[in-house]
Amino acid sequence: MKESLTAETVMIAGHGGDQIEAYLARPQDTQTFGGIVVIHHMPGYDSSTKEIARKFAAHGYAAIMPNLYWRDAPGASPDDAAAAARAKGGVPDERLVGDVGGAAEYLRGMAGCNGKIGVIGYCSGGRQSFLSACSLPLQAAVDCYGGAVVHVPEQAPASMKPIVGLAKDLSCPLLGLFGADDQFPPPAETAELSQVLDSFGKPHEFHTFEGAGHAFFSPDRPSYRVDAATKGWELVWDFFGKHLAS
Amino acid sequence: MCTYLTESIEAAGSGKGANGWFGLSEVNVYFDHPVHAPADHTLNIDFANPAKGPAARVAVELTTETARALVKAIEATLAAVPAGLA
Numbered sequence: 001m002k003e004s005l006t007a008e009t010v011m012i013a014g015h016g017g018d019q020i021e022a023y024l025a026r027p028q029d030t031q032t033f034g035g036i037v038v039i040h041h042m043p044g045y046d047s048s049t050k051e052i053a054r055k056f057a058a059h060g061y062a063a064i065m066p067n068l069y070w071r072d073a074p075g076a077s078p079d080d081a082a083a084a085a086r087a088k089g090g091v092p093d094e095r096l097v098g099d100v101g102g103a104a105e106y107l108r109g110m111a112g113c114n115g116k117i118g119v120i121g122y123c124s125g126g127r128q129s130f131l132s133a134c135s136l137p138l139q140a141a142v143d144c145y146g147g148a149v150v151h152v153p154e155q156a157p158a159s160m161k162p163i164v165g166l167a168k169d170l171s172c173p174l175l176g177l178f179g180a181d182d183q184f185p186p187p188a189e190t191a192e193l194s195q196v197l198d199s200f201g202k203p204h205e206f207h208t209f210e211g212a213g214h215a216f217f218s219p220d221r222p223s224y225r226v227d228a229a230t231k232g233w234e235l236v237w238d239f240f241g242k243h244l245a246s
Numbered sequence: 247m248c249t250y251l252t253e254s255i256e257a258a259g260s261g262k263g264a265n266g267w268f269g270l271s272e273v274n275v276y277f278d279h280p281v282h283a284p285a286d287h288t289l290n291i292d293f294a295n296p297a298k299g300p301a302a303r304v305a306v307e308l309t310t311e312t313a314r315a316l317v318k319a320i321e322a323t324l325a326a327v328p329a330g331l332a
Contacts (some may be wrong), residue, residue, distance in 0.1 A: 042248040043279050073300035079281045080300040083292045086252060087274050123279070124248040147248070155251040184249075215279070215286065223286045 004028035005057035007050070012066065012106045015098020020070040022103060023050050025057035032114050034139075034244030035107030037100050038065040039121030039128045042090075044082035045069060048220055049122075059237065061118075061244065062110055066103045068096065089157045093131055100132040114246040118172075120236070121146065123215060127163070133174060134166035140243035142175045142236060145214050147184035150192050167196045174204040175239045177232045179212035179225075207235060249287070252276040261293040261304040268302050271295045280307035289313035 007025040014020040023045070027033055036056050040049040045067040056063035068091050073081035085091065104117045118140035121129035126146020133141035143149075148156060150164045174197070178190050185193075187208050197204045209216065209228035216225040217232060257270040270293050280288040289312075293304040308316065324332060 041279070043281050046281070076300035079305070080303055082281070083274070083294070083303055083305065084296065084300040086276065087254065087272070087292070087294070087296065090250065148250075153250065155249060157250060160250065213286075221279075221286055222284065 001060060002029045003058040005054060007054055012102050014066060014102040015095045018071065020099060021067040023053055023065045025053040026062040027057050027060045030060050032112050032246040033060055033062050034116040034118065035113050036061045036063045037103045037119045038063050039119065039125035040065055040068065041123040041125050044078040046078040062107055062113060064103045064107055066099045068099060089159060092159065096128050097132060097135045101136050104136060116244040118240050118244050122217060131163050133172055134169045136171065138172045140172050140240055142239065144177045144217060145179060145182055149185065150189045164193060164196055167202060168200045170202045173243055175235060176204065176206035177235065178206065178208045179214055179216050179228065180208050180210045181213035184214065249278045263302055263304050265301065268295055268298055271297060283307040285309060
């Protein structure tokens with residue numbers, strides 16, 4: 001693989017048919033490919049998450065990241081849009097599912113797409129990845145240290161509810177990547193989620209990395225842990241390779 | 247983690263953003279991931295006027311120590327204001 005790719009901004013139909021912005025990265029040196037919806041973290045539709053989309057394209061997947069804050073601040077810089085969205089209480093779960101579903105449909109409609117769609121999200125996007133996989137027909141999902149799945153912090157907006165009750169509807173295998181030192185979600189909570197998934201016979205594999213806390217994948221933050229991130233990426237490639245391959 | 251913790255107040259005053267001075271209508275205070283500061287979490291303050299668009303915002307991301315010192319400095323300054331001025 002030569003890792004050749006193209007990346008561009010597109011408009012897609014999101015929740016309720018709304019036109020929203022999205023960042024699309026696609027491989028150039030493969031004729032058929034699986035698709036991945038990348039859910040950005042709470043700081044927004046930013047450069048670091050666009051880089052993740054390009055990384056997937058370099059590895060042979062079409063990746064699309066919907067701008068979850070487009071409605072709150074169309075055309076604004078990512079940090080201003082994140083601030084505006086936060087002041088409005090964040091992204092409603094229903095809207096998130098609609099936007100991810102629209103992004104998945106966009107990928108399925110691309111010439112060369114094999115129809116297999118995965119989703120991955122980090123931090124708040126980890127929770128939203130699980131939410132999407134329990135709400136939409138997908139082929140693989142990755143939850144990177146998503147909190148507020150089993151228990152919601154007291155300070156969270158009243159609109160935010162635990163979503164562990166959706167586990168019975170999980171539509172695809174789930175890969176969970178967590179830090180042993182993380183408090184949100186703590187290992188006890190991810191273990192609880194694993195037990196719930198077991199009770200419904202839902203395929204999943206959770207990995208909890210020693211010496212890592214929250215956001216260990218983020219190379220531009222002090223929380224970055226090279227060992228956990230390197231092993232985590234290997235697990236992601238194996239997982240998506242198994243479930244999204246043509 | 248994304249804390250989702252946000253305190254908002256109505257504001258009167260002015261701020262200077264990327265496009266010059268503007269009147270403030272609200273201030274949002276939260277403790278969460280920063281965009282720019284080299285820390286996992288910071289105390290963030292947005293002095294904003296949403297009616298003028300999302301870019302009408304003066305943003306700061308402060309370490310916990312700096313934020314606490316700022317609170318003391320504001321209180322000390324206000325306490326020292328001569329009678330009748332504030």
